[in-house]
Amino acid sequence: MKCEEARELITALVDDELTHVERSSIEAHLDDCPRCQWAYQQERVLKREIHRTGLDVSAPADLKRQILTRHGILPVEAESLSGWSKIALTFRPFLRPALGLVLVLLVLLPIIYLVRPHSQPISLAALEIQEKIAGGQISLRKATSQIELRDWQTRAVDGKFAPMEYDLSSMHVRPIGGLVQEINGRKILVTVYTGNDMSVTCFTFLGTEEDAPKNATTFFDTAKQIKFYTFSKDGLNAVFHREGDVICILASKIPVNDLLALARKTEPA
Amino acid sequence: MAGWRTTEEQDKFSREAIVHLDHLYRVARYLVEEPDEAHDLVQETYVRALGSYEQFTPGSNMKAWLSRILYNFFFDHYRRKKRWVLIDDSSIDDSSKDEEYRSDYWEKVPAENPGPESHLLANELTTKITDALRKIPEEFRLPIVMVDMGDFSYAEAAEILACPVGTIRSRLSRGRRLVYSQLKGYVGVQDKGREKK
Numbered sequence: 282m283k284c285e286e287a288r289e290l291i292t293a294l295v296d297d298e299l300t301h302v303e304r305s306s307i308e309a310h311l312d313d314c315p316r317c318q319w320a321y322q323q324e325r326v327l328k329r330e331i332h333r334t335g336l337d338v339s340a341p342a343d344l345k346r347q348i349l350t351r352h353g354i355l356p357v358e359a360e361s362l363s364g365w366s367k368i369a370l371t372f373r374p375f376l377r378p379a380l381g382l383v384l385v386l387l388v389l390l391p392i393i394y395l396v397r398p399h400s401q402p403i404s405l406a407a408l409e410i411q412e413k414i415a416g417g418q419i420s421l422r423k424a425t426s427q428i429e430l431r432d433w434q435t436r437a438v439d440g441k442f443a444p445m446e447y448d449l450s451s452m453h454v455r456p457i458g459g460l461v462q463e464i465n466g467r468k469i470l471v472t473v474y475t476g477n478d479m480s481v482t483c484f485t486f487l488g489t490e491e492d493a494p495k496n497a498t499t500f501f502d503t504a505k506q507i508k509f510y511t512f513s514k515d516g517l518n519a520v521f522h523r524e525g526d527v528i529c530i531l532a533s534k535i536p537v538n539d540l541l542a543l544a545r546k547t548e549p550a
Numbered sequence: 551m552a553g554w555r556t557t558e559e560q561d562k563f564s565r566e567a568i569v570h571l572d573h574l575y576r577v578a579r580y581l582v583e584e585p586d587e588a589h590d591l592v593q594e595t596y597v598r599a600l601g602s603y604e605q606f607t608p609g610s611n612m613k614a615w616l617s618r619i620l621y622n623f624f625f626d627h628y629r630r631k632k633r634w635v636l637i638d639d640s641s642i643d644d645s646s647k648d649e650e651y652r653s654d655y656w657e658k659v660p661a662e663n664p665g666p667e668s669h670l671l672a673n674e675l676t677t678k679i680t681d682a683l684r685k686i687p688e689e690f691r692l693p694i695v696m697v698d699m700g701d702f703s704y705a706e707a708a709e710i711l712a713c714p715v716g717t718i719r720s721r722l723s724r725g726r727r728l729v730y731s732q733l734k735g736y737v738g739v740q741d742k743g744r745e746k747k
Binding site: 288289291292293296298323324327328330331332333334335337338339340341344345347348349351352353354426428429431432435436439440441443 | 561562564565566568569571572573574575576579585589592593596597600675676679680683694695697698699700701703704719720722723726727729730733
């Protein structure tokens with residue numbers, strides 16, 4: 282095989298798009314041709330770097346908001362009135378007994394709430410996930426690519442929300458992996474960023490500002506019109522804020538003021 | 551083709567479609583010159599996709615379907631406008647000379663366990679690759695964007711770009727060499743990469 286003939290086969294080898302016969306042919310050539318072997322190595326590196334370059338481009342937050350608003354793409358909790366009307370019509374025969382059940386529950390639930398042991402807020406429970414990751418009790422799904430990780434996490438919550446992402450590349454901090462956890466029936470998307478001798482974990486879930494710890498210190502960012510809550514647990518600092526129905530908690534061992542500055546300064550990617 | 555007919559299914563479709571927003575924006579940024587144009591291109595893609603959601607076959611590749619809509623819209627509406635500045639690719643010396651593959655610069659960039667310094671270099675490399683991609687002709691750039699950035703197979707890229715699979719392979723091969731030739735040594739592997747398999 283001439284080197285000129287090997288060029289496209291090298292490309293397809295890099296992309297794992299060869300037939301068995303083609304692969305045998307090009308591999309035999311590469312064994313005998315240092316120049317093409319070198320070209321193959323170069324093309325592999327180039328493909329990896331182009332892929333990495335692509336990951337640096339993501340849709341602006343305002344574009345996402347515009348599309349969500351324009352097309353009425355909302356979380357399941359905010360479905361349209363017409364949708365509820367259809368459901369009500371479908372289940373009309375069951376409405377009366379259901380209403381009775383609701384009344385019974387209205388009486389029983391406060392009693393159950395009062396007698397059961399109170400669980401800690403989801404925001405504090407989320408930080409325990411961080412401890413389990415650090416302690417090796419749960420392992421991360423390695424991020425082969427940020428897109429793949431985000432797609433996987435979003436699918437895990439049926440597309441109801443996506444993990445909040447931060448571009449910390451200017452600090453040389455990048456996402457290395459993530460997981461999906463469930464606390465009190467609520468799913469939390471966890472993404473771990475590391476680099477530059479620091480680690481930041483981002484927890485994303487659906488909720489309200491009621492999910493912030495009661496003793497959290499609040500800070501209102503007048504420019505962004507967002508309220509930030511800072512709190513700490515077992516040496517871990519955290520910054521909590523809400524964007525629509527989505528809650529984001531950034532947690533790290535870096536000083537809480539630095540973490541707050543990071544959360545305020547950094548636009549979600 | 552039938553499917554996605556109920557409101558619930560349409561909502562599900564919409565939520566699945568929005569997952570691919572970053573990918574579509576990424577493709578758009580390498581199709582058109584200005585961020586505002588990419589913005590409009592993606593907006594219109596969602597208008598078209600969500601307006602014809604019943605044409606999507608549930609279970610098929612939604613990311614590829616959306617990419618095809620985006621590319622078709624670009625093809626129909628943007629190609630009449632000013633195109634990318636095309637370079638005369640025949641003038642680019644992308645021959646596989648060994649000395650072109652050598653790079654003292656690369657010696658400073660560890661491939662594994664990058665430290666702070668290498669991050670700086672990696673950022674510079676990202677800019678270089680972006681610039682290089684924008685300079686090469688569209689017919690070579692798009693297969694790279696689809697396969698290397700979009701993680702599509704040759705067959706999927708061929709369907710999106712409406713060309714034969716063999717064309718994807720040849721244009722990728724040529725396109726990568728064009729990109730490489732403009733990086734002037736920013737991409738490379740150390741000599742250990744020359745070892746035989």
